Amino acid sequence: MRGRRLQLWGLGLTLALAPAPALAQVSEAAVKAAYLYKMAAFVTWPPGAFASASSPFRICVLNRTDVAGPLSELTRGAQTWGRQVVVSVIGGGQDVNQCQILFLGDGRAPLGESAPVLTVTDRGAASPGVVEFTMQQSHVRFVIHRGQADARRLQISSKLLAVAAAVVP
Amino acid sequence: MAVRTSLRRFELPFLGKAWIAAVFAVVLLLLGVAIALANERAAANEQSRRATVQAEILAGSVSAALAFDDKPTAQEYVRALHASPEIEAAGIFSQDGTLFAGFATSGGPLPSHGAPQSPQVHNGRLSVAVPVVQGSLQLGTVYIRTIVEPWTRRASRYVVSGILLTLAALLIAVLGSAYSAASEAYKELQRETDARERAETALRQAQKMEAMGQLTGGVAHDFNNLLMAASSGVELLQRSDDPKRRARLVLGIKDALDRGAKLTQQLLTFARRTQVKPEVIDVGIRLSGIRDLLDRSLREDVHVEFNLDEDLWPIEVDAAQFDIAIVNVAVNARDAMPKGGEIDIEAKNLAGALDGEDAVEIRVVDHGTGMEPETVEKAFEPFFTTKGVGRGTGLGLSQVYGFARAAGGMAHIESKPGEGTTVYLVLPRCMRALTQETRRTAAKMPDLKNEKLLVVEDDDQIADMLQQMVSELGGRAIRASTAKEGLQLFEKESPHGIISDMVMPGEWDGLELVRQVRRRKGDVPVLLMTGYSSAAAKAREEGYTLLEKPFNLEQLARGLSEVFGQSA
Secondary structure, three states, X not given: OHHHHHHHHHHHHHHHHOOHHXXXXXXXXXXXXXXXXXXXXXEEOOOOOOOOOOOOEEEEEEOOHHHHHHHHHHOOOOEEOOEEEEEEEEOOOOOOOOOOEEEEEOOOOOOOOOOOOEXXXXXXXXXXXXXXXXXXXXXXXXXXXXXXXXXXXOEEOHHHHHHOOEEEO | OHHHHHHHHOOOHHHOOHHHHHHHHHHHHHHHHHHHHHHHXXXXXXXXXXXXXHHHXXXXXXXXXXXXOOHHHHHHHHHHHHOOOOEEEEEEEEOOOEEEEEEEOOOOOOOOEOOOOOOEEEOOEEEEEEEEEEOOEXXXXXXXXXXXXXXXXXXXXXXXXXXXXXXXXXXXXXXXXXXXXXXXXXXXXXXXXXHHHHHHHHHHHXXXXXXXXXXXXXXXXXXXXXXXXXXXXXXXXXXXXXXXXXXXXXXXXXXXXXXXXXXXXXHHHHHHXXXXXXXXXXXXXXXXXXXXXXXXXXXXXXXXXXXXXXXXXXXXXXXXXXXXXXXXXXXXXXXXXXXXXXXXXXXXXXXXXXXXXXXXXXXXXEOOOOOXXXXXXXXXXXXXXXXXXXXXXXXXXXXXXXXXXXXXXXXEEEEEOOOEEEEEEEXXXXXXXXXXXXXXXXXXXXXXXXXXXXXXXXXXXXXXXXXXXXXXXXXXXXXXXXXXXXXXXXHHHOOOEEEEEOOOOOOOOHHHHHHHHHHHOXXXXXXXXXXXXXXXXXXXXXXXXXXXXXXXXXXXXXXXXXXXXXXX
16 A cells, blocks of 8 residues: 555656756746746835835846846736836946845845845845845755845745745844 | 223324324435435535645645745645545646646546646545635645545445434334324224113113013003903802802902002012112011012912021112012022922021122022023023013013122022022122111001091092901091092091092192191101102102002001001
8 A cells, every 4th residue: 555655656756847847948037037026925025115105016127138028028017015016127326225126136236234125136246135046956046145134124934935045144 | 981081182183194104204214314415515515625725725835835946845845735645636736837746646647737627526536726826926726636435435424323213214103003003993992882882772771671561561461360360250259149159259359459469569669670779678578578479479389488597687779679689580490490399598698708798698599490501601691581482581680680780799690400590699788777668567457446547549449448448457437539628627527647649630649738737737647658659759758658559458557557656
């Protein structure tokens, strides 16, 4: 009985892993774009993070059109937290304090220390953001820096913490 | 009757019908099935709900893993469900419908692309699918397939209660039909009881009518004979001058008339039979009293021998019925001895003979033909007779038995063919004192010493005869023919006593006359005469001494000595 179940379990596992190659074909930038959008659902912003009740939810991408393209595509007409999702590609020196999510890649932007903005950086950036993308076995993963999140008064869902490659205090 | 009403109280008419019990049983069974179906539906809903909750929990936990493509974590969450034996397969599908993680142990693989609409039951399996949502973001679908318990196993759970339910229904059906049968039997019994009661009433009526017919028929016949004897005697008397022959003829005429009187007496007694009048009597005195009656009822070749113990206990019976019973037994004894013989009438006290109570036993023994046991068995039955048509009524011994039972005693017969028959009457001892009337004073001829007696009688012949009888007893008689005339004569002549008929033409009857007389002179001796039993009863009620017509000189003398003794 037990032997048979293990055998079947093996079958189930094989089935579950079968679609994996299809996902691998998707580009790293597209994956990151999707992650940026999805992260919004697992993070809670403090009150006052938005200028007004009708303010859109801004996802800002610094200089990375390869990410901004798919992201715009993905979020067309989408809403999160009851707000219209707006994707902006910004250059250096622009005010990024009105963004809710800011993807910096490996660049920098003039941002207040405690501004309620979820900063996302690539690995190797000069100063890592709240979320730091990393690669594990050719999969895009991420590390969460809780100290930064706390400084920016952002609440990270435990579910997100559970799937993080690492959580840095 | 009391038993019937109490039985009726237990009758439950609505249970009396078997079909109602059957309907009860069917309703009970249907109710059981309905409850089982409801339970079944509730159980199915419960299982569906449970599966949905499990899917929702999985969907809630797996959202991040699904969102950020963390297959190992997702697989870990799914594997947690593997421990549950009823979950056959679980899968997490991404938003584009591809399978992200999952397992399937049996009952077929997971759907390869896209989760089905939920919930659905197919091939004994329940499938549910819930969306994986984070905030307003739909990430995919969680799918769970559970095994629905096979109906055979579910049914086995209902078997015990089903058996109990069926037994209860059967019990109701059986009880219902049993009760229905019992109530049917009860109704049948009631019908039979009613029929028997009617038959018994009819029998009693027939018994009475038959006896009445026999008696009147017999009496008419006998009367005819004795009238012929008397009239031919008178005729011969007129033609004869020989004093010896005349004396013999007179004796013959008197004998015939005596027998006529006795017959009338029997008729009167019989007429009184309907009202049973128990009185305390002394068996010895009573038996001695009917010795004459017996001697006359039986043939010359039959001799009655009395053997009565002294100090017999008193008994309480209808005295007239007692006499008839003894005569009935004696007549049977006579008929059993066609060649003549002796009948022994014996009486003795028997202590504790009637269920422990004291009793007086009267035996009438004959030495005649005797009876076969089968005849003895039927002897007390009404209309059973061994005598020829027109000779026996079959009611004599039936009366004896009825009398004994009515008196609280019993009657039985011992007989052997060729050796004779003994009839036993066992009657309960009475602890009360003797009724006054039954004490018979010895008849002694009173000497009227030329006393004046008023005779009130409408019938000239009887009045004439009465006057002669009074003269015979040494008195003087003055006669009135109506009550009013009697009262006038009483006031005028102041007689020493009155002998009055009761039923007379005119405004007053004899009873009213003596009431009037007593009002004027309270202690005047009064003797009433009548041939009507209803009038006799009325006179006795008021305490008057009564002579029943017809009577003879001796009886008149006894009556007179009684009333004169009272007033003396």
